[in-house]
Amino acid sequence: MTQTTPPLGRFGAYGGRYVPEALVAALEELDEHRAKAMADPSFVGELTELQRSYTGRPSIITRVRRFGDEHCGGAQVVLKREDLNHTGSHKINNVLGQALLTKRMGKTRVIAETGAGQHGVATATAAALMGLDCTVYMGRVDTERQALNVARMRLLGAEVVPVDHGSRTLKDAVNEAFRDWVANVAHTHYVLGTVTGPYPFPEMVRDFHRVIGVEARAQMLDEYGRLPDAVLACVGGGSNAMGIFHRFIDDSGVRLIGLEGGGDGPDSGRHAARFTGQAIPGVLHGAYTYVLQDEEGQTIESHSVSAGLDYPSVGPEHAFLRDSGRAEYYPVTDTEAMTAFEALSRTEGILPAIESAHAAAGAMKIGRELGPDALLLVNLSGRGDKDVHTAAKWFGLLDEGEAQG
Amino acid sequence: MSTQQDVSGVSAALAAAKAEGRAALIGYLPVGYPDVDTSIEAMLTMVRNGVDIVEIGLPYTDPLMDGPVIQTAATGALASGVHVRDVFRAAEAVAGAGASCEVMTYWNPVLRYGVDAFARDLAAAGGSGLITPDLVPDEAADWITASETHGLDRVFLIAPSSTPERLVTTTAACRGFVYAASLMGVTGAREAVGSEAAQLVERARTVTETPICVGLGVSTEAQAAEVAGYADGVIVGSALVATLVTAADRNEGLATLAQKAASLADGVRG
Secondary structure, eight states, X not given: OOOOOOTTXXXXXXXXXXXXXXXXXXXXXXXXHHHHHHTOHHHHHHHHHHIIIIIOOSOOEEEOHHHHHHHSTTOEEEEEEGGGSTTSBTHHHHHHHHHHHHHHTTOOEEEEEESSSHHHHHHHHHHHHHTOEEEEEEEHHHHHHTHHHHHXXXXXXXXXXXXXXXXXXXXXXXXXXXXXXXXXXXXXXXXOOSSOSSTTHHHHHHHHHHHHHHHXXXXXXXXXXXXXXXXEEEOSSOHHHHXXXXXXXXXXXXXXXXXXXXXXXXXXXXXXXTTTXXXXXXXXXXXXXXXXXXXXXXXXXXXXXXXXXXXXXXXXXXXXXXXXXXXXXXXXXXXXXXXXXXXXXXXXXXXXXXXXXXXXXXXXXXXXHHOTTOEEEEEEOBBGGXXXXXXXXXXXXXXXXXXXX | OOSOOSSOHHHHHHHHHHHTTSOEEEEEEETTSSOHHHHHHHHHHHHHTTOSEEEEEOOOSOOTTOOHHHHHHHHHHHHTTOOTTXXXXXXXXXXXXXXXXXXXXXXXXXXXXXXXXXXXXXXXXXXXXXXXXXXXGGGOHHHHHHHHHHTOEEEOEEOTTOOHHHHHHHHHHOBSOEEEESSSSOSSOOSOOOSHHHHHHHXXXXXXXXXXXXXXXXXXXXXXXXXXXXXXXXXXXHHHHHHHHSOSSHHHHHHHHHHHHHHHHHHHTO
16 A cells, blocks of 8 residues: 655645644744755765664664563564663654754754653753753643653753643643744744644654664564564554554555553543544644544543553544554553563563553554464564653552652 | 625624724633633623624633633633533624624534534524634635635634735635734733734735734733724733633622723724
8 A cells, every 4th residue: 555645744634734823834844844854865864873873773673582472372572672762762763853953944942742751851862962942841740650751851951841731641731832832933843742743743753753664674574584464563642653654554464553542441431542432533733633532522631551642632644544444553451551561571671661561462462363473563662761660659569668769 | 594694793893993993802702711601791791891893712622822811711611511502602692782703713623513514503693703723724625615605704813924925825715804913922911012913914914905803912901002003903812811710709700801891992992
């Protein structure tokens, strides 16, 4: 299946540019600069060199034998190790690209929103590296469950602004970042952290993450002599998933499987399962896509144990892939994700981000269905250092005094 | 009502103000804050105190063009159980009082309701049209069709950052009036309106004959008078909403609102 992107940035019916007029000129400027940059060997060369010498690309792939044998029905499970990138997640791929574009546009300040903190840390890192001022918006709830990343951002010189509106999570941080951008667009670039938002963000962010799938596909052919039966990734906004999926879209024999934050379960009303809950298409944060909303078009608050998946909307290209049947999306409950978190930690010595644990939980389900002949590629989008406190509480590993400390 | 109107109520109100040699005063309040009945009474209070056109806000969970005052009111309205259909009640009440109104709404509630159905019900309630802060003409094909069918105004925004090309295409898509954002930013009172607003109006006047109304940041009688010097209409939101947000009770809120509206009306009347 070959996919084309029409001029207005639509993926089928999805995408578009639903923004205040004040931002349209900036979006057009961004689109023009990124098109020129992607065709400019000096830009591509600079980004590639940063990926090699700063991020640590290419990231390796790791066969996780015990995890596959003991928890995935004997399936061969291979992890794409985005957790080994500098700053600990895939987020750095996109941020380095956008920070370079910020400098090309002559802007001096970046802003970002963050849920789990990974995107905020990556943005603060790139800003420090390139001498840009940086402000990161983060829902108050998320600053509390991801306190370590708040400290990391501040150590890197960024201003972290807790957001007290609405559900005080990622959605509200995005609103606040848009408000800042409307007021300061002349000198500020909004480093949007995922594959949603107004055109050109969904396409641009995907293109900066596409390196994940390009590397992984070549590595699978090189090390296993064939393509995987399925590629699995967690989907909040969906940037790591689009990054690894995109190179496989034309490989019709490869199933693309996205795992959403199922929270307490899709029937519970407390979840972030946009495709499997009661979400329908609508407009949120600049794009027409699936949105958790009530019968009056008001956004419903999402829930996930993972701050990075706790978002009521999803990237428009995922909506297109879902409707066209090219990709499948399933919810993973908080309990299932934490079970996978523990399983991967105990069998392989790898602490995944709780986001990524959703993808590992998907491998446990699909592996059991497909059995030992299956070859599964799982995107381990981030590492779990930031989630140690949450996991320790979940499993009751610390006594009261230790937990408070 | 499904017949094409030649002149909307809002257009007539703008023309009447112009005939008096002044700009019109447009006052914004969200329906449902602090409750639906009080919000409608507040809109009528504004009309009785010199507001020419009511901008009825439809509260939304993610109002990314709004500052803290309007966001607080919108959140409060949603918490008190406001429904989309309450904007039609408010429009009927305003029209019944002999004034005209536009509904200011983010796009998703209209999409969910059904674009044509929303237009049909708003027209039936006597509303003149929609102001759409997160819908630019480029994405508005369905709305343009529905507004033509039901004879409604389409008020799109222009901003200081709008390119010359976009000023042409956006103002051409407008009907009723053009909403000129006075500055780069969100809603909320400012100490000064700034020079960008006058420059934007001047730029827009060279490409359109549609009336141009200026909003964002206008909060005092003096500012209203200043903007009335170059615009066809002066739009005030947060300063009016703030009277209700900071009031101790309903009566105090309505009394303060009346004073504020009268003061702003004095401003546009010089």
